[in-house]
Amino acid sequence: MQAKGSKLWASALSAAAPTPYWTDRPDRPVPTEPLTTATDADLAVIGGGYSGLWTALLAKERNPGSDVVLVESGMCGHAASGRNGGFCSASLTHGLNNGMERFPDEIDDLERLGRANLDAIEDAVLRYRIDCDFERTGEMEVATAPHELEWLQENYDAATSLGYRSELLDAAAVQRHVHSPTYLGGWWDRDGVAMLDPARLAWGLRRACLESGVRIYEGTPVQRISRSHGGALALHTPHGEVRAPRVALCTSAFQGPLARISRHVVPVYDYALMTEPLTGEQLDAIGWSSRMGLGDASYRFHYYRLTRDNRILFGGYDAIYHYGNRIAPQLEYNEETFETLARHFFQTFPQLDGLRFTHRWGGVIDTCSRFCAYFGSAYKGRLAYAAGYTGLGVGATRFGAEVMLDRLWGLDTERTRLRLVRTRPLPLPPEPLRSAGINLTRWSLARADAHHGRRNLWLKTLDYTGLGFDS
Template identity: 55%
Template sequence: MSTKTRIRKSVWIDRAPARTPQPKLVGETTADLAVIGGGYTGLWTALHAAERHPDWRIVLLEGATIGHAASGRNGGFVDPSLTHGLSNGVERWPDEVRELNRLGDENFAGMRDDIKRHGIDCDWREEGILNFARTEWEAEWLREGAEEAAKYGQHVEFYDRDRVGEVTASPAFIAALRVEEQATVDPYRLAVGLFDACRELGVEVYEHSVVKRVTNGGDAVRIQTADGEVRAARVALATNVYPALLPRLKFATVPVYDYALATEPLSDAQLKAIGWTGGEGCADAGNQFHYFRKTEDNRILWGGYDAIYHFGSRRSEALTQREETFAKLERNFFETYPQLKGVEFTHQWGGMIDTSTRFCLKAGLAGRGRIAYALGYTGLGVASTRFGADAMLDLLEGEPTERTESALVRGGMLPFPPEPVRAMGINFTRWSMAAEDRTGRRNLWLRTMDALGLGFDS
């Protein structure tokens, strides 16, 4: 492992221009809509609410700073899927999956249009994604995925052992699957761009304003912070992985810690040596998978593999630095690309993912129709948070739409059990998934979880 000092911060946040901080909420105010959370879900909600209702007073409360958490630390993969991949959608909602795919495609196109219309400079690139197999069973999983995708009209291309050299020079990979309908972005610049668009439309944004309580009563919902209060006609909860402000959501998600590294900028010759001259996003096909991609200045972001749960759903910024995982990621990187031996990693960071038992978003309504929520994206929220935001607004407006009638709103989501069963179940599931990666065989525990529609993912 390199002895050079690394920057312990997301490469996206570290490289971004400084932005003017927003004030803390102090005193009392009112709002037609209060949005709690300044990540993607909250920002999309505030932006679209301001466009739908220019006369509304909209207040957004963020506990730290805009985009500081998952929205500024993720890999920047923009997947149109609302169901965390086609297979999960087919398994859970076979009768609705085509409709959910269509809604996902429309949401993806709408996201592209919003970014263009608001002039958000976030390095949007639509160059697809490559999923790589390291073993014969992973190659078979990709082949099956290609057949399933073709059945549902998706554009994919499978590369077997004889052709995989067309898309990589890594000795670790024996097959690949290219999926065309995918994009990548600079995730933090996307968050900041959405914030700028919100401010241009008059949204009031308060940072460092942690919400302590949400109380529904009388003619408004009271939202209390340490130094202020908002009385709102409607509330959109966009706190995702952070502690639930509604009792019913207490066990809806658990925080899973994900980690990433970023290399120094690479030369064209170095990228050519590993057979990576395009702008695709990439990932492994295994349960314990790496995700990797280039940045605008030709670094390689290399993340994933370890998905760490801490007993009691512990949440702490201290847990975002885990040297054991960073060492494992570095080792795996050089096993995958030995041609890059000697390349330095300049950044290391981690963050929380809001994992749910069904692996994808759930939106709903509470507080006698005054409080909406969307959560549970399970690591695939760059695009689907936009859908979750629109679903919340639809619910608060009280008119049925295709979004509110979809399984993502109507369908239930089984909660995680209390401790210690929660930690035991999650960790045994992780162990079982790693065993499947090594052997290609799914054990009795995983088959039972499949039958119950349960699981663990990141």
């Protein structure tokens, strides 16, 4: 059995292109010209992922007459925003449980604001005619081990207490939605997650920015920031300069020109596979008719979903950190992880024997010690930043953009008064303690999955100090 399975996944991977499926398309936009001169603006945005694009677009919505410049080192959407799973969650806290644990006194407000944020994203997709396959399908978390059924019950109870439309399903009920021999139960959040095409969302936001008058310069890394005349900040690029009284730093896992962010943010690599389109017979074999996103309840979890043309994206499980916060293109490809994901895919859906993968890729996620975004400022409030989204940035970055704009204009809002916004996570230790701690945590989580969810002394210590990871 094992030999047959090994041969199965090795054959399925043999022709998979080592590039993100979402951006491997002929209709991707043509890059704008890089900045080659000095220019002034009312607001300068560093970074062209979701965070930067939302910040620029919302700034123009708030004040259409403002001059907004966005500079991006590569192409807008080329990093995490163009290579994630396309799960657009309403959660601002990396899940309800993490939010209830860290912000119990304001979880009702955080959930309300998060749901409103997801509604606003859906509205923007329609208003700006962004063709990104937005589907409000929700997400189902499935138990693949008996001890995880209790966790699903806890999630269902918490969601129900907040009035959310969700369902707790036993094994037979889950099988009526998706057929897998590994499923023992499920919890379906019906409204809190949308599925979308992540690259096309980024490209659509980019187009909306350009049509709104945002000046975008791609191929323009910011090498350093200095103070300029009149209290403005100057962003120095290889062949030009942007001067602005307000700057939004939106570089996520990439350190960018503000070194202090690396004390709190850890870049971890996440990996995914994409299958060829399923035939009608193959779709019937798995019965995935409701098209909700799926994720298992393990500590080292998988996430997977259907695309518009009925491919299956299958990712997660490994979250790999490299010594010294290292980020490099070659780290986006990890054959051992791809093989592990392929093996797990066919364990989940053995009825898809013979299906092949067309793409395999990886990307870097920005996380922090509280596993949800945090916010900060520098240069006496003239620069604002947000980071640490921990894989839920598809939705939460829009909220983060609103926070940064509120702070840059000195506004007192419900958002800026949140403890989520006013506090920061604990900094992570320097190397070699950082690497040792992260790898010990990964090992401990794998061990907990193998021992009925029991957390060892290291994980209990992290829980006690407020650094525990739970999803």
